[in-house]
Amino acid sequence: MSGVTVSSARPLCLPDGTPYEGTLYFDGPDLVTVAGQDVILGGTVAVDLVAGEYSVTLAAPDSTGMNPSGWTYKVRGVFSNAPGWVRYIALSKANPLVTLADVVVPDPVAGTYTVLANPSTLLAKAQNLADVADPAQARIHLGLGGAATLNVGTGANTVAAGDDPRFSTSKPWVFDVTAAAYGAAGDGQVVADGAMASGSAVLTSATANWPSSVVGKAVSVKGAGPTGVTTLVATVVSRQSATQITLSAANASGAAVSGAIVIWGTDDTAAIQAAVDAAEAYLSSGHSYAQVYFPPRAYIVAGPLNRSKSGNGQVVFGVYPTIGNKPILEFRGEGDGAAAVRHWEQTVPQYAGSCLISFGVYASIPAQANDVTANGNAGVISGPNEGSTNGLAYGASARFSNIIPGLKNLAILNTHSAYGLSYGAFNFFGAANAYLENVGWSTAAVVPGTDYTSPPQFANGQSIGGLLPAPGNNDLVYAKNISIGGGYTFGIFCTEHLVCDRIMVLYCWSAICPVGTYAGSVGSVHAMLIESASVEACTNELYIVGPGSSGIGPIIDILQFSTESSTPNLAGNSQTAVNSALGRVKLTGIFSETGVSTQYPTGIEFVDGQVPRMIKRKTAAFTASPIDRVLICDTSTAGFTGTLPNASFCPARYTFRNVGANTLTIATTSSQLIHLADGTNATSASLANGKSLTVEALYDGTGWGWYAI
Known part of the structure; x- marks a missing residue:
């Protein structure tokens, strides 16, 4: 005997969505036999509804040997929350799985289907509610306004449907570069x-x-x-x-x-600029936010540098007066993965998600130097900047365009140049504020081979991966999840007020560059904070650009600085800049403690983040490094000398303890004096067995020296 399972395709519900509650009864003949199987059937099968759903297996009326055969089931719905009804269904062993609606047949007596409502009372689609007593009231109840009586179309007094372009423009502040009005192909x-x-x-x-x-x-x-x-x-x-x-x-x-x-690919420079121009027109009409949107594609930017808006970029935005409201202009792509780091085995550049691929590169070192001097640093995206030939220099003398540019969910690839002649990713130096979130930039190169094997070569040029708003900015410089893949002279120019949660820099001549003053800017006064930095394969992990205001700063704290360099180094564009820098950097990763160095004495304190306390044992002559703190000196075999570093601007405090039988000599650099607690001073001090000396650097108004504490 064959069976057929009848079930609900979805819950049986009342018009208001409430599930039916009750039982379905499936009535067959009173007596049915199946030849050769000693089976006798008949009567009724009942199944309770559970949340409006059910499933029941019934005998197929056309089973082999069934007598009588070919009959229909009568289905009675008995409900506790609604009136009951009756249906008739025909089942066949050829269809073992069905829903009730699939097998409903006419009433075998009346010859008609069971009808829930008189057809004359049903609404006709073509009437658009004109067939109800009060169409206006019906539209109010349905929340349709006048839409129910309007035709679909794109003109006046019509409604939008499907992929109507009016849906895509429902956010007038979004300017999609691929829209027909702009036409970016994104086919890189x-x-x-x-x-x-x-x-x-x-x-x-x-x-x-x-x-x-x-x-x-x-x-x-x-x-x-x-x-x-x-x-x-x-x-x-x-x-x-x-x-x-x-x-x-x-x-x-x-x-x-x-x-x-x-x-x-197609050069999308003009299309992207058109979208930016439209966004700026929207802002100038009184709006406070506009978004230039890049769907996830690769966009080729091969156009020349544009200096029409007091900047120097392939895609530019303009000057906003400081007396007006400060608008936001956001360049935005899709996905948080724009800051993805290329794998060291990749043979193609990293360009996932929304990516701008610039073909901009200078023809020579002099060509780059001359352009930077005249027009400021070039960027794929540039606001008004430090260039003096574009009218007023922005970022200089605390002069800013009153705008907040932002980059979000974007990757930018610059043309690779072994001499650092490529453009940067962006230049926001003349903007009052700026923010970055999920952003990555790099030259279009790979780790296998020779592209990044010699970062010192990038110092031939002046490429800056990204410039944040100049010192003197309006106290909003924010960066979240930043990856710099390499190929630049300078990875990023960091400026006062910066708060950054994560930044990674690879394969640059100088990685993280705190700016005290640059290109005529005022000197920095306020500090910068980076929570987590990772720097690998760069000549200079930190590079100080100019001294801060009154020779104080720039000030930068890096809570965790991970490096794989055996000789992490701090340098700068002048001795004064390095001397003036202040802050604290906690080193972690793969590095040599003795390899930590600074180009000149500096006020930045380096801390070994991989030990609970920085205590070292010495058994022979040495010079204390910037990362040393407590030095246990064992002179058991012979006496030796421990030399202090230059006291100038040094933030570290050093403790020497002699645990051997011979004399430990503490010497200074550049004939600086050690001032002892007894009032004596000399260029050296002697410690006998069991004695200790703790000193710190101080300036007495005429010179630096080491003072016992």
Whole structure:
């Protein structure tokens, strides 16, 4: 005998959504036999509703040997919260799983289906509520306003439906660069098997699969540019096949290139600028927030530097008067992964999510130097900046554009140059405030090979990955989840009031650069705070840019500074800048305690974050390092000398203890004096067995020295 399972496709509910409560009764013939199976059936099967749902298995009326056969079940619904009803269903062994609605048949006596309502009382779609007694009241009850009587369309007195463009513009403050009004393609593509013969404009790739539409696209070939420039930037002038194209410029490296990173796509510079211009027009009409939105794609930015708005960038925004309201202009992509770190085995650059890929690079060291001097540091995105030839220099002399630019969920790739000749990711130096969240920037290069093996080469140029608002800013400089993948002379210029929760910098000449003063700015007064920093493979972990106000600062505290350098170093653009810097940095990671150094004496205190207390044992002559604190000196074999570092600006306090039988001599640098508690002073002091000396650096109005405490 065959069975059929009848169940509810979804809960049986009243018109207000309340589930039916009660029982369904399935009535069959009083007596049914099945030949050859000694089975006798008949009567009624009852199933209770649970939250309006049910499932029951019934005998199929067309089972082999069934007598009678082909009959229908009568279904009676008996409910405690609604009137009952009757249905009739026909089941077949050919369909073992059905819902009630699938198998309803006419009443075998009346010859009609059971109808819940008279058809004349049902509303007709075509009438748009005109078939009710009071259409206006019905629209009020349904919350439809006048929509129920309007046709679908795009003109006046119509309603939107489906993918109507009016839905996409329901947020007038969002300016999508891919919208028809702007037209960004976001079609950037990358391969890592480009090849060009020396002096040839022909580019081949086995994997690129170039279509005929590639002609006219912008293209870059890493390794095919002149020495130091590194990357060839051109356009596609013709296509020979899916694996071969001809460029507007020839390989200028002086040698054949293979395995080259090739990037190509539509130049979206003008489209992005159009979206920015529209966003600024929206702000100028009295609104306080506008968003330039980048759907998750790779956007090629190959346009020239634009200096029309007192900045120096490929995409620029303008000047806002300080007497007006300060608006927010946000450049925003999708996803928190924009700050993702490339894997060291990747053979293509990291560009997930919403990514701008710049093809901007200077032709030579002098070309970059001259442009920076005249127009300020170049950035893919730039506000009014320090350039003096663009009208007033912004960021200089506490002059700011009264705007808050923001970058969120964006990655920016700059053209790779071995000499640091690429543009930066952004320049917000002349903006009153700025914020960054989930942002990453890097040159379009990879770790395997030689792209990042010599960070000192980046010092030939002046590329700055990112510039935050200049000293004297309006007390909002915020950064959250930042990754700098490398390739710049300077990873980031940090400025006063900065609060940053996480920053990573790789493969730059100088990684984190606290700014005391730069490009005519006022001197910094307020501090910076970085909660967690990670720096690897940079020549200078910290690089001080100019002294702060009145020779005090910049001031920076880094709660946890992780490095894999055996010789973490602090340097600066002048001795005065390094001398003036203040703060505290707790070092962690893989480093040599004896390798910690500073280019000049500094007021920044370095702390070993990997020991509970900084205590070292010495058995021979040594010079105390910036990270030393307590030095246990064992002179059992012979006496020796422990030399203090330069007292100038030194924030550290040193304790020496002699635990041996011979004399321990404490000496100074540059003939500085040790002032003892008994009032004597000399360039050295002697400690006998069991004696200790604790000293700290002080300035007495004429010079620095070490004072016993």
